[in-house]
Amino acid sequence: MSQLHEGASISDAVQLAVMNVEDNPLFHSVGNGGLPNENGKVELDAAWMDGNTLNYGAVMAVEGLKNPIAVARKLSGKQRNNVLAGEGALQYAINNQFAMRNNLSSLSLKKWKEQLVIETNHETQEAYDGHDTVCILGAKNGEVIAGLSTSGLFMKHAGRVGDTPIIGSGCYADSDIGSAAATGVGEDIMKGCLSYEIVRLMEHMSPQQACTAALAQHQKRLQRSKNIIGSMSVIALNKEGEWGAATTKNEFSFVVGQDEGSTEVWISSCEEGKVSNTRASDEWLKKYADALKHGSGN
Numbered sequence: 611m612s613q614l615h616e617g618a619s620i621s622d623a624v625q626l627a628v629m630n631v632e633d634n635p636l637f638h639s640v641g642n643g644g645l646p647n648e649n650g651k652v653e654l655d656a657a658w659m660d661g662n663t664l665n666y667g668a669v670m671a672v673e674g675l676k677n678p679i680a681v682a683r684k685l686s687g688k689q690r691n692n693v694l695a696g697e698g699a700l701q702y703a704i705n706n707q708f709a710m711r712n713n714l715s716s717l718s719l720k721k722w723k724e725q726l727v728i729e730t731n732h733e734t735q736e737a738y739d740g741h742d743t744v745c746i747l748g749a750k751n752g753e754v755i756a757g758l759s760t761s762g763l764f765m766k767h768a769g770r771v772g773d774t775p776i777i778g779s780g781c782y783a784d785s786d787i788g789s790a791a792a793t794g795v796g797e798d799i800m801k802g803c804l805s806y807e808i809v810r811l812m813e814h815m816s817p818q819q820a821c822t823a824a825l826a827q828h829q830k831r832l833q834r835s836k837n838i839i840g841s842m843s844v845i846a847l848n849k850e851g852e853w854g855a856a857t858t859k860n861e862f863s864f865v866v867g868q869d870e871g872s873t874e875v876w877i878s879s880c881e882e883g884k885v886s887n888t889r890a891s892d893e894w895l896k897k898y899a900d901a902l903k904h905g906s907g908n
């Protein structure tokens with residue numbers, strides 16, 4: 611990654627990747643340009659986990675930060691007070707000279723005003739096209755890191771917190787095994803602590819098997835309780851750099867990067883309960899880029 615300085619760590623690479631999305635107003639579910647809650651406020655959640663130490667940090671329901679991931683990473687280095695919410699998180703960021711930004715773009719404001727005239731059903735809210743969080747997993751020389759950031763569900767209740775900053779649900783990282791992260795409807799992801807479950811399963815199986823098994827089992831369990839099940843997608847990376855992904859949707863896109871810049875976009879899909887992952891076609895990539903330009907990016 612050309613923006614990385616010489617000798618940058620895998621943690622620096624993960625943070626930079628998350629920050630690139632937080633800073634990009636074309637993505638409407640993360641950072642700058644994120645879609646607001648029902649009060650028109652862009653409340654952000656972010657999490658960081660270091661697989662070497664099991665240290666974690668998170669901010670939740672906080673407004674006005676430029677890069678919530680940077681604050682989450684900083685909090686992960688502390689012994690106590692690792693997860694800060696709302697006003698307290700903002701105060702900590704201000705006191706520690708983190709950059710601020712009004713993340714409500716004119717496009718997000720427009721979408722919010724349009725949505726105000728439509729009644730939002732909080733009981734059945736869905737993620738944008740099934741996913742809503744930037745989830746970056748990194749592995750290098752046996753060290754694994756997870757970094758996540760989101761503005762959460764559009765028109766969520768003020769103060770609502772999704773799975774992203776809840777360690778074990780939104781992400782988990784243990785350098786003895788690997789890391790996992792989730793995106794989609796946080797309320798349903800949290801019912802299965804999906805990321806922790808996947809990392810534990812990876813002790814005995816490949817990342818792909820772990821993603822597929824954890825998601826299928828969780829979906830089955832939710833169906834048994836007759837829950838209205840929201841979309842959920844997961845990714846995993848073991849300490850050897852093998853990866854996996856699974857989704858409950860018919861399309862979930864993710865990116866796989868290897869050393870020295872080879873980057874591929876993949877699509878995971880689930881049809882009749884069967885998960886498959888395929889490389890994105892040129893046509894798909896063009897359509898995605900066009901959608902971003904026309905303001906419908908996630």
Ligand code: GLY
Pocket residue numbers: 742743760761762763771772773774792793794795796797
């Ligand atoms: N998955 C992010 C959220 O539910 O807020």
